[in-house]
Amino acid sequence: MITTERDLITIENLREVRERARVKLDGRLKGVSGIAAWEGGYKLTGPFYEKQQRVVLRNCGIIDPENVEEYVALGGYSALAMLLKDWDPKRVIDEMTRSNLRGRGGAGFPTGRKWAEAYRHDVPQKYIICNADEGDPGAFMDRSVLEGDPHSVLEGMAIAGYAVGADMGFIYVRAEYPLAVERLRTAIAEAHERGLLGERILGSDFSFDIELRLGSGAFVCGEGTALMESIEGKRGMPRTKVYRTSHRGLWDCPTIINNVETFANVPVILEKGVDWFLGIGTEDSPGTKVFCIVGKVNNAGLVEVPMGTTINEIVYGIGGGAADGREVKAVQTGGPSGGCIPKSLFDTPVDFGSLARIGSIMGSGGMVVMDDTDCMVDIARFFLDFTVDESCGKCVPCREGTKRMLELLEKITKGKGEEGDLEALSELGEVITSTSLCGLGQTAATPVISTLHYFRSEYEAHVRDKKCPAHSCKELLxxxxxxxxxxxxxxxxxxxxxxxxxxxxxxxxxxxxxxxxxxxxxxxxxxxxxxxx
Amino acid sequence: MKNVTLTINGKTLSVPSGTTVFDAARSLGVEIPALCHHESLPVVSACRLCLVEVEGSRKLQTSCSLLATDGMKVQTETPRLIKYRRAILQLLLDSHPNDCLTCQKAGECLLQKYAYQYGVTFREHDGARRPAQTDLSSPYIVKDDSKCILCGRCVRTCDQVEKERQVLAFAGRGYATRIVADDDKTLETSKCVSCNRCVSLCPVGALLDRRIMGKVRPWEAEVRVKECRSCDYGCHFDVYYKDGKAVAVKARAPEPGRPLCLRGRLMTELLWLERPDTPWRKIGGKFVKASWVKVLGLQRLIDKMELLDAPGDRQ
The missing domain is CATH 3.30.70.20 (Alpha-Beta Plaits)
Incomplete structure (x- = not known):
C-alpha cells in the first residue's frame, strides 16, 4: 500500500512514510545554500556552525517545522515507534537513567531518576509537563527548538508519558513567544491528524495527549511548582516541597516536569542509542548543551557544543571574541541566577560540576559576554533589579532581602556607598541564598556574590574612591x-x-x-x- | 499507623509517621518560631523562621513542611539558625512601622514576640517601606497594609470557606505584593462578610478587630472563652473583661467545622457585653447602622413574644 500525506502513521508504515518523505525533503533541500548533507542527514554550514555539534538543534533551520513529514524524514517518531513496538516502560526508564541525561533547565537533575520516581507510584493519573517558560534575559534556546523543531519536543513528551504511565501532557509556554505558540499549535494539530498524539498513538495501545498552557509573563512560573500552581489556575507562587513533584505534583498527581531542551534530547538518545550519547560530553554531564551567547561578542547566537567545551572555545572560538576590538572581561552564565566568570577562568570546561565549583551555574544556557566598558557592580545591579521585579513575594528573604540588596547596589553605583556596605551585601547574600523558599530566591544573590568575589576591587573603587573603573556608572564619571x-x-x-x-x-x-x-x-x-x- | 523515631535537640522521641518536625518538636515542648504556619491552615513555608538543621544535610529545611523520618537528627537553635532568624526578623522590621506603643496588637503580636526573643530592634534606614494604606471602610475590621508581613494566613483561612468567602488574595509581586479583598476593593465594597477569621489568625497588627480597639489591651484583660449560641456549629469567642466588666468580644481561631460568622459574634456581644456597640449591616456594598433586632433577625421572635404577651390571650 502506498501511504499518502493524509494517512495515519503507524508503527508498521512509519518506515515507508519516512522513505517517501525523505525523497521529498532531499528534493527540496537540493542546492539550498547553507545546508549540506552530513552523516545520513543534513547540517548547517558556515564558520559559525563548523565548531558546533548540533544534537538538540539537529533539525532547526533545516526542516519545515510546520510539516511533520520533514521531521519524520530525518528519523522523527522512529524512537517512539520502536519503544511502543518492543520496549516495556521499565526499559525506557533504565536506558534514560543509564544515559545520565541531566535536566537542561538549569539544575541538572538526572532525568532518568526523576522518571523512575514517577514510574514507581502506581496511581491512575500522572502528568508530563514541558517547561517552556523560558525567561532569562537574553536567552532563547527553548524558543528556537519550539519554533524550529516542535515535534522533537512532542515526541520526547510522549516517550516520557509511555515510560511513567501518563496519558496527559501540558506545555507551559510563555505568551511572549507567539511564533513558538503558533508552531506548537500546528504541530499538535498535525500530530493528532496523523495519529502521533491522542488515542492509540501509531496504532498501538498507548494514548497520550498534549495541551498548551500560556504563561502570563511571570518569570517565577518557570519554577516547577509555581508553574504547576499556574496550570491549576492559581497565582504562580512556588510550593513548599513536602513531596517531590514526581510523587505529588500537578493536582497532587505524580508529575514529570522537564525543560524543552531535555525533551528534545530524548528521542535522539533512544534512536541513536545511549552509548552514542555517552560518547558526547563529559562523564559528569554527557551530551551537548545549547547556549545563547549574547552581549559584547562578535558572533552572537545559538551555540550547541558538547558538555566540557571550555568557555574560551565558546567565547573566542565560536563567538569570535569581543566586538569592536575591545577586551572581553567576563562572561555571565545562567541568567539572573548565575554568576560572572572572569576571563582568568575561561579555561573552565562548561559542565554542571565545573561551573558550580567556580560559583556560577549552567542555568538554562544564557551566556552574556562583557567587555572592559561593563561595570561589574552595575551588572550585578541589573540582574538584581530583574530578580526584585520578578520575585513572587511569597517568602521573606527573597521579597524583602533582594529589595535591600538592590538598594545597596543602587547606592554604591551612585557613589553613595559607605564603609560596611560590601559586608552588608555579603551577609544579605548569604541569608537570601540559605533561607529562600525556591530556586529563584536561593540563586538571586549569585550575580552579586560572584562579582563581589571576582571583581571586589571594582566595588571598592566605587565605595572608597567614588570611581567606576569601567566608566559606566553615570554618577561616577x-x-x-x-x-x-x-x-x-x-x-x-x-x-x-x-x-x-x-x-x-x-x-x-x-x-x-x-x-x-x-x-x-x-x-x-x-x-x-x-x-x- | 507506623511510628518513626527521631532526635530533636538531643532528645529522642517517637511520633506517628506523617508528623512534621515542627509538630514533633512542639510535642517535646520545643517551640520553633513561625509566622506563617498555623495548625488550621495548609503549610506554605513562607516566613522561613522555622528553618532547622538536619544532620547530614547542608541545606536548611523548614520544619513546618519537613516530615519526620526514622533516625533523623534535628537541631532547632544553632548559631547559624539564630543568625538567619535574626536577619529575617530584621528584614521584616525594616518594612514595619515602629508603633508598638500604640498598636492594638501589642502583647499578642508574634513579630513583637520573636523580635524580643531574638533581640532584634527597629533601625533607621533610607530604604523603601510598605506604603501606609489603611482600609477603614469596615466597622468590624481595620486592614493596615503597612504592618502586613504577607504571611498569607488571612488568605488561606478565608479560602477555607468555599464560595461564601474566598475574598482575600495576594496581589502584585515582589516587594509590592499586597493582600487585597476581591479585585482590590475595600472591605466594604468587597464581598467580605466580616467573619473575622482573618483577624483571629493575623500574627501582627495588619488585620485588627475594630470593635476592640481602644477598649482593652491583652495584658490587662481577663479572657473567658464562650461558645456561640447562634447556631449548631458552636464557634468559640473570647470575651474580654476589664475591671470585672465585659468590654469586648473577639473571634477565636477557626476550628474544624466551626466557620465563625458575624451573626454569631454579634449574638455573643449582645449576650455578654455590658454595653455592646451599635451593630452594622452591609447592604448593597455599604455598611449601615442597624438595630439589634434587624441584625440578629429577631423580629419573628419578638412578634411571637408579643403575641403571647397580648392581654387578650391571658386567661
Missing amino acids: EYFITEKCIGCTKCARVCPSACISGKVKERHVIDASRCVKCGACQAACPTGAIIKQ
Whole structure:
C-alpha cells in the first residue's frame, strides 16, 4: 500500500512514510545554500556552525517545522515507534537513567531518576509537563527548538508519558513567544491528524495527549511548582516541597516536569542509542548543551557544543571574541541566577560540576559576554533589579532581602556607598541564598556574590574612591576635554545643557557641575578629544 | 499507623509517621518560631523562621513542611539558625512601622514576640517601606497594609470557606505584593462578610478587630472563652473583661467545622457585653447602622413574644 500525506502513521508504515518523505525533503533541500548533507542527514554550514555539534538543534533551520513529514524524514517518531513496538516502560526508564541525561533547565537533575520516581507510584493519573517558560534575559534556546523543531519536543513528551504511565501532557509556554505558540499549535494539530498524539498513538495501545498552557509573563512560573500552581489556575507562587513533584505534583498527581531542551534530547538518545550519547560530553554531564551567547561578542547566537567545551572555545572560538576590538572581561552564565566568570577562568570546561565549583551555574544556557566598558557592580545591579521585579513575594528573604540588596547596589553605583556596605551585601547574600523558599530566591544573590568575589576591587573603587573603573556608572564619571581639542565648537553646539565653553580654535572646557553626562559631546567630537574619567 | 523515631535537640522521641518536625518538636515542648504556619491552615513555608538543621544535610529545611523520618537528627537553635532568624526578623522590621506603643496588637503580636526573643530592634534606614494604606471602610475590621508581613494566613483561612468567602488574595509581586479583598476593593465594597477569621489568625497588627480597639489591651484583660449560641456549629469567642466588666468580644481561631460568622459574634456581644456597640449591616456594598433586632433577625421572635404577651390571650 502506498501511504499518502493524509494517512495515519503507524508503527508498521512509519518506515515507508519516512522513505517517501525523505525523497521529498532531499528534493527540496537540493542546492539550498547553507545546508549540506552530513552523516545520513543534513547540517548547517558556515564558520559559525563548523565548531558546533548540533544534537538538540539537529533539525532547526533545516526542516519545515510546520510539516511533520520533514521531521519524520530525518528519523522523527522512529524512537517512539520502536519503544511502543518492543520496549516495556521499565526499559525506557533504565536506558534514560543509564544515559545520565541531566535536566537542561538549569539544575541538572538526572532525568532518568526523576522518571523512575514517577514510574514507581502506581496511581491512575500522572502528568508530563514541558517547561517552556523560558525567561532569562537574553536567552532563547527553548524558543528556537519550539519554533524550529516542535515535534522533537512532542515526541520526547510522549516517550516520557509511555515510560511513567501518563496519558496527559501540558506545555507551559510563555505568551511572549507567539511564533513558538503558533508552531506548537500546528504541530499538535498535525500530530493528532496523523495519529502521533491522542488515542492509540501509531496504532498501538498507548494514548497520550498534549495541551498548551500560556504563561502570563511571570518569570517565577518557570519554577516547577509555581508553574504547576499556574496550570491549576492559581497565582504562580512556588510550593513548599513536602513531596517531590514526581510523587505529588500537578493536582497532587505524580508529575514529570522537564525543560524543552531535555525533551528534545530524548528521542535522539533512544534512536541513536545511549552509548552514542555517552560518547558526547563529559562523564559528569554527557551530551551537548545549547547556549545563547549574547552581549559584547562578535558572533552572537545559538551555540550547541558538547558538555566540557571550555568557555574560551565558546567565547573566542565560536563567538569570535569581543566586538569592536575591545577586551572581553567576563562572561555571565545562567541568567539572573548565575554568576560572572572572569576571563582568568575561561579555561573552565562548561559542565554542571565545573561551573558550580567556580560559583556560577549552567542555568538554562544564557551566556552574556562583557567587555572592559561593563561595570561589574552595575551588572550585578541589573540582574538584581530583574530578580526584585520578578520575585513572587511569597517568602521573606527573597521579597524583602533582594529589595535591600538592590538598594545597596543602587547606592554604591551612585557613589553613595559607605564603609560596611560590601559586608552588608555579603551577609544579605548569604541569608537570601540559605533561607529562600525556591530556586529563584536561593540563586538571586549569585550575580552579586560572584562579582563581589571576582571583581571586589571594582566595588571598592566605587565605595572608597567614588570611581567606576569601567566608566559606566553615570554618577561616577566626568566628561573631560583633552588637549587634542581643535576648538571646532561642535561639542558646544550639541550640548543640551550648554555647559561647554571656549573660543573658536581654542581648547574647550566642560563645566562638570552643569553637565548631564549625556555623551552627546563625545559623539560629536571629530578628534576624539573628549574622554570619560 | 507506623511510628518513626527521631532526635530533636538531643532528645529522642517517637511520633506517628506523617508528623512534621515542627509538630514533633512542639510535642517535646520545643517551640520553633513561625509566622506563617498555623495548625488550621495548609503549610506554605513562607516566613522561613522555622528553618532547622538536619544532620547530614547542608541545606536548611523548614520544619513546618519537613516530615519526620526514622533516625533523623534535628537541631532547632544553632548559631547559624539564630543568625538567619535574626536577619529575617530584621528584614521584616525594616518594612514595619515602629508603633508598638500604640498598636492594638501589642502583647499578642508574634513579630513583637520573636523580635524580643531574638533581640532584634527597629533601625533607621533610607530604604523603601510598605506604603501606609489603611482600609477603614469596615466597622468590624481595620486592614493596615503597612504592618502586613504577607504571611498569607488571612488568605488561606478565608479560602477555607468555599464560595461564601474566598475574598482575600495576594496581589502584585515582589516587594509590592499586597493582600487585597476581591479585585482590590475595600472591605466594604468587597464581598467580605466580616467573619473575622482573618483577624483571629493575623500574627501582627495588619488585620485588627475594630470593635476592640481602644477598649482593652491583652495584658490587662481577663479572657473567658464562650461558645456561640447562634447556631449548631458552636464557634468559640473570647470575651474580654476589664475591671470585672465585659468590654469586648473577639473571634477565636477557626476550628474544624466551626466557620465563625458575624451573626454569631454579634449574638455573643449582645449576650455578654455590658454595653455592646451599635451593630452594622452591609447592604448593597455599604455598611449601615442597624438595630439589634434587624441584625440578629429577631423580629419573628419578638412578634411571637408579643403575641403571647397580648392581654387578650391571658386567661
